[in-house]
Amino acid sequence: MKPEPVEIAKGIYWVGAVDWEERDFHGFRIERGSSYNAYLVVDEKITLVDTVKQRFFHEMIERVSQVVEPSEIDYIVSNHVETDHSGALADVKELTDATVICTEKGKKGLCKHFDCSEWEMKVVKTGDELSIGRRTLMFVETPMLHWPDNMVTYVKEDKILMSNDAFGQHFASVERYDEEVGVDEAVRWAKLYYANILMPFGELVKRKLEELSTIEIEMIAPSHGVIWKNPQRILEAYSKWASFVSERKxxxxxxxxxxxxxxxxxxxxxxxxxxxxxxxxxxxxxxxxxxxxxxxxxxxxxxxxxxxxxxxxxxxxxxxxxxxxxxxxxxxxxxxxxxxxxxxxxxxxxxxxxxxxxxxxxxxxxxxxxxxxxxxxxxxxxxxxxxxxxxxxx
Ligand SMILES: Cc1cc2nc3c(=O)[nH]c(=O)nc-3n(C[C@H](O)[C@H](O)[C@H](O)COP(=O)(O)O)c2cc1C
Ligand SMILES: [Fe+2]
Ligand SMILES: [Fe+2]
The missing domain is CATH 3.40.50.360 (Flavodoxin domain)
Incomplete structure (x- = not known):
């Protein structure tokens, strides 16, 4: 049986990989493993948003292949250079002439990890939009959340925020949505993730949350863990954590x-x-x-x-x-x-x-x-x- 893609909205597929085995994420203990979420947006231009850790390249490509021919991918959006998301990028590039879309710092970082001398790359900034047919992708830079190169991708028509590391959880599961594992449970794993990866950047998180509050979000699709069908719950939690709202503890x-x-x-x-x-x-x-x-x-x-x-x-x-x-x-x-x-x-x-x-x-x-x-x-x-x-x- 081949790994199955999951259609999260009409024409938008989860094509990532679940890592059941990993227990250590640069020293952060991840007792429930993790997932690397990549998303395929099928429109006039076929777009892959992020990839996976390199050793999951084949798993991701098998999922992609069940929807489109990988060679047909026109754009690869790289929201973040860290290799849990870009690790398979060079392998995907071998199969396609896709243009890589990233921030200025993303371009510099990717080209230090891979030989990009032959790649077509398009640098984007906050507010830039890219029409891929019926849909429009909008990009928002999120520098230092948690690397200088980070950005998030918003699918305007579907109101889906592909947020990369932000709002993620190191949590391997057969379920793809917050509701399926239980929203409270998902928030608990997101808290562990926030505390160990994003805690130093509370002030920046607050500013970005304010910026994002101007767009309508129906779904948050992060690059680790489950997808938020209840974005409000995790947005509220982030706002609390970023301000260090404390309990009597x-x-x-x-x-x-x-x-x-x-x-x-x-x-x-x-x-x-x-x-x-x-x-x-x-x-x-x-x-x-x-x-x-x-x-x-x-x-x-x-x-x-x-x-x-x-x-x-x-x-x-x-x-x-x-x-x-x-x-x-x-x-x-x-x-x-x-x-x-x-x-x-x-x-x-x-x-x-x-x-x-x-x-x-x-x-x-x-x-x-x-x-x-x-x-x-x-x-x-x-x-x-x-x-x-x-x-x-x-
Ligand atoms: C290997 C070793 C080294 C120690 N070095 C010091 C020291 O440099 N300065 C000091 O004040 N006490 C030192 N102590 C004494 C301990 O701090 C003391 O026994 C203390 O009560 C131990 O508390 P504990 O039972 O919570 O470990 C040392 C004890 C051991 C066993
Ligand atoms: Fe990261
Ligand atoms: Fe990550």
Whole structure:
């Protein structure tokens, strides 16, 4: 049986590939795999919007072949250079004389990945339109969402936004639509994706959402995961995430060698919980950093703990802090805590990171060796204090 294309609107087909096996996307753990969505628009001019990872080229072409001869493709729109979407572009170009449509930066990026010396390429800017027969494609540049070359493609007559990475989810499924997997479930996967890929670009996301609000969107067809038949739900979620709208939630992240720091973590968690705030506790060595980031995205406060080893924090906490500094969550309440033996170091260094992130930083809690009951009471009170402050803010 050949892989089937899926007609998502009259004459518009999903011709992508489902990647059931992948679990790691440049360090971001994708426990449900992913998909690379390419779309074929059949009109007087046949247009392929994006491609797939190179190793899925044949799967994509088999889908295309069930609708048109691949050699008949007139245009290939490349919304984004990253090779999960452009990887099969050169292979498609071998089969056709299609013109490649991309942004100026897209052209530069594609030509660093592939030999494009013989390709016909057309550079487009925001607002440019391309008539492909009955339909018109409109392009909107979305620089730094999440590469300089990104753009989105809007099929005017069908009101479909082909948004590339934006609004995507790393989620492999036999279903193609949000409704089929459940809209809430789809939003949950989109949140994980947003937190780990788009979190640093909240201000840009807000601006682009405003720009896109002027066009009527009936369907959002991203390049990963399911297609949004309920675009409003994901647009609203993006607007919330881009503004770091927080819930009454404290996220406690730590690691420990001999359990002293974990005792402090649990006391902080219980203190916050006693004030009715939601608490999520992660021992970072056991948990996945990608999942933690999704929880931090909409948390009011974050408590980060580590014992001191060789004058600094534990390697697992270091790795978490590196991700945190890269993803740059904003507007959170923060505190550092941990156990130490003699001169310490970890707690001070975590505090410096929180300050660099411009969190609203509370005085840290450092405890020598194993915490006494009295010291655990201090940790509990710190949890209470954080919860009160979180409630004031949200
Ligand atoms: C390998 C190792 C290195 C350590 N290095 C330091 C250090 O440089 N400075 C310090 O203050 N304590 C140091 N300590 C002491 C720990 O920070 C202390 O035992 C602390 O209570 C451990 O907390 P935990 O049980 O949460 O891991 C070290 C302990 C170990 C086992
Ligand atoms: Fe990308
Ligand atoms: Fe992607």
């Amino acid at each position: 404290l996220v406690v992240v730590y690691d420990t060698m001999w359990e002293s720091t974990s005792r402090i973590a649990k006391a902080i968690a219980e203190g916050a919980g006693s004030e009715g705030v939601d608490v999520r506790v992660f021992r970072v060595r056991n948990d996945d950093i990608s999942d933690i980031m999704a929880e931090i995205l909409d948390a009011g406060g974050v408590a980060i703990g580590s014992s001191t080893m060789h004058n600094t924090f534990l390697p697992s906490v270091s790795s978490f802090l590196t991700s945190l500094q890269g993803l740059r969550p904003k507007g959170k309440l923060g505190v550092a805590f941990g156990s130490y033996g003699w001169s310490g170091g970890a707690v001070k260094q975590i505090t410096e990171v929180l300050e660099k992130l411009r969190f609203d930083v509370l005085p840290p809690l450092q405890i020598r060796y194993r915490p006494t009951d009295e010291e655990l009471r201090k940790a509990f009170d710190l949890g209470v204090n954080m919860a009160e402050k979180i409630k004031e803010r949200v």
